[in-house]
Amino acid sequence: MESLLAELRAAVGAGAVLTDADVTAGYRRDMMPLAPHGQPLAVVLPSSTEQVRAVVRACAAAGTPIVPRGAGSGLSGAANAVEGCVVLVTTKMDAILEIDPDNRLAVVEPGVVNLDLRAAVEKHGLFYPPDPSSYDWCTIGGNLATNAGGLCCVKYGVTTDSVLGLEVVLADGELLRTGRRTVKGVAGYDLTKLFVGSEGTLGVITRATLALRPLPQAPSTLVATFGSTAAAGAAVSRVVAEGVVPSLMEIMDRTSIRAVEQHLRTDLNAGAALLLCQSDSGGEAARRELAAIEQACVGAGAELVYATEDLAEGRDLLTARRAVLTALEVYGAWLTDDVCVPRTRIADLITGCERIAAEVGLRVAVVGHAGDGNMHPTIVYDPSSEDEFARAQRAFDEILGLGLALGGTVTGEHGVGKVKREWLAKEIGPVGLRVHRDVKRALDPENLFNPGSMFSP
């Protein structure tokens, strides 16, 4: 153990190897309170690909597991330490190595903060779409590892849709380059998209080539309120059926609305549900899209519809959506779940969450990305009460079961990590699990990376 620590210090410098338990405690877990976490042997912060390779080789030789980690903003415990592991933190590798506006791509290290990349490419009139809620502090490496989503996904897809290629340190310390710098390419298996979303179980991503898009037009915004959950769900279906693809379409349920009204000391005039939509198509196209959305909402029985092209007003309207989690903190701690259901089943999911809330006797507020069916039912509980925590856990699991029963998936964007391993097995079944194990064994035969995360070996 001491010899491993010596090797790690030789590899990354003594200052980049943390072993003091008080210090390493900050690297033991991410933002998911339900996931197990152990005590790491050490936390290392390499500054280069070569340092990552040296760390991986040293750990492999010592048989010490590695848990790769970004900023720690995850919501599934994927980056939680396992007992006696080395937590490999990539936040010091934070260089934007290249922005190529002519080929609309950027090459970055994994520690770049999502918001910093967005700001840097915006100067070139370009846009990096993936926008997880934690975009002001999460890193690209974590986004890649979890295939992060966000509010943009309804129009622009998730992280994997913006990745052209990767550089990955494998379990034996070899350096794999996947993908390419061109827009298209089918030379070999799509290893890029295999590593994206693999949650640190297959290797350490040390560099990424990302596809950029032209900066969209300034968004126009529409808000619609509904007297019933069913009517809001019907409005989403009508928007989809109309063939409109908004750049944002968020839903808030009754519980979220009430919490935000109390927090912001305002009346949202929204009974059972609120839809927030944007179009970033600009000009007449945006007007056409918002008009179609308005018609869909009115047709589904909206009580009130209001649209604006004004940027500041649009931002104000989104304040309600962004304030939900803060508003819920008045009532206790929150636990955010993450299911994705077919877009036609959103109302069923919200109604089901109301039933589950009543059963466990806790508040469950549903907010979500209505445009792609990705819902975040958020359970509020008293963290000082073991009983409430147990009931929150029960609600968390029941929501996952409900998502599956509605034809959905147990995770739309947060990942499996260490909190949904049993649910992954339920969703993909024994053959799917076997193939996962076969792929893991092929790339990481000694189970070096993030052992026991996602699925047991």
Added chain:
Amino acid sequence: MESLLAELRAAVGAGAVLTDADVTAGYRRDMMPLAPHGQPLAVVLPSSTEQVRAVVRACAAAGTPIVPRGAGSGLSGAANAVEGCVVLVTTKMDAILEIDPDNRLAVVEPGVVNLDLRAAVEKHGLFYPPDPSSYDWCTIGGNLATNAGGLCCVKYGVTTDSVLGLEVVLADGELLRTGRRTVKGVAGYDLTKLFVGSEGTLGVITRATLALRPLPQAPSTLVATFGSTAAAGAAVSRVVAEGVVPSLMEIMDRTSIRAVEQHLRTDLNAGAALLLCQSDSGGEAARRELAAIEQACVGAGAELVYATEDLAEGRDLLTARRAVLTALEVYGAWLTDDVCVPRTRIADLITGCERIAAEVGLRVAVVGHAGDGNMHPTIVYDPSSEDEFARAQRAFDEILGLGLALGGTVTGEHGVGKVKREWLAKEIGPVGLRVHRDVKRALDPENLFNPGSMFSP
């Protein structure tokens, strides 16, 4: 061998097992003349997933390799028979099982012809983007196996971008279900995108859940002519820099233009290069996009720019592009190459192809999807001359080397198959090749599926 044939007949019915060499000859190779092909033991045409499983189990037990095959429109020899194999043809599994307009998805069997799916979903106001040139006879199964592209890719991506989930028969006959019916989902590794583009080397795809889009607006069309290749290349770069994403952007070089002019007995008034662009954004948005493209072309020195919103006229303008391969047949047989380069290097690729054409003393016509840098230099040769064929092969390889040297890839959309195995190795390097072999071995330990295709085991 007789016992395997008996088992195959028992599995799929005697009429669906072809062994007559005259009949199986039609299933020995695809449309790529350079790729090697062997004599199959038998060609089987299963009608259901269960029949595919039975065929796979029988072949696995007998140690007889399986080459999965769609319509045979491929251009890399991926579906070419290996000596003594069973060619497993999926064209009889051609049912569109479901179209769900509310969730914008379709569930299909692999034998559905691309055009038939397009037509079926269009009745619901929906759009299946991938449009390889062979779309009127190629099948979805082949499109999935090769991750096929087409003219749509500049705006809508390639096949993998439209796939939500798959059903795959594995080497031991087990049935794997990957992905989901929801728009988003990150439960487990992205096995869906691992199988898409794996060219029949990892399993047999028996069902696919495909994402659909709203039907776009009727396209507006713009044509621009240039006195030099460099000016046309600069126009493409300016369009990209302007942040416009056309729904189609094709380029034709001097040799293509001359061939088409002779074939259609017309004067295209295009000196060195011609750009064809479309916008399917409709109305003012389309006008804005085409105006920006026009400005980019004029700024780059276009000699003539003409735009039209008229559908029939737009179709006429595209005739020249669609006529290239037919027009080249006057001069001999053609051999289409497929490289993708950074969009800024298109002019360099065309100029390089002119040099290669002069060196080998053959006509090389370059057409391509300029919007994503995916070029198809097409070599014309006399098939009755061994010498010309050898020179065509030399040109084919030199173009691949040129593509790599320009920072591109050796295949943008046709695949590696049995014609570019050495080039895959060159492009991805020894570590990439090793990981490919590890993944292949994990999923197909006995090397049952398409052995020796893409890379040697």
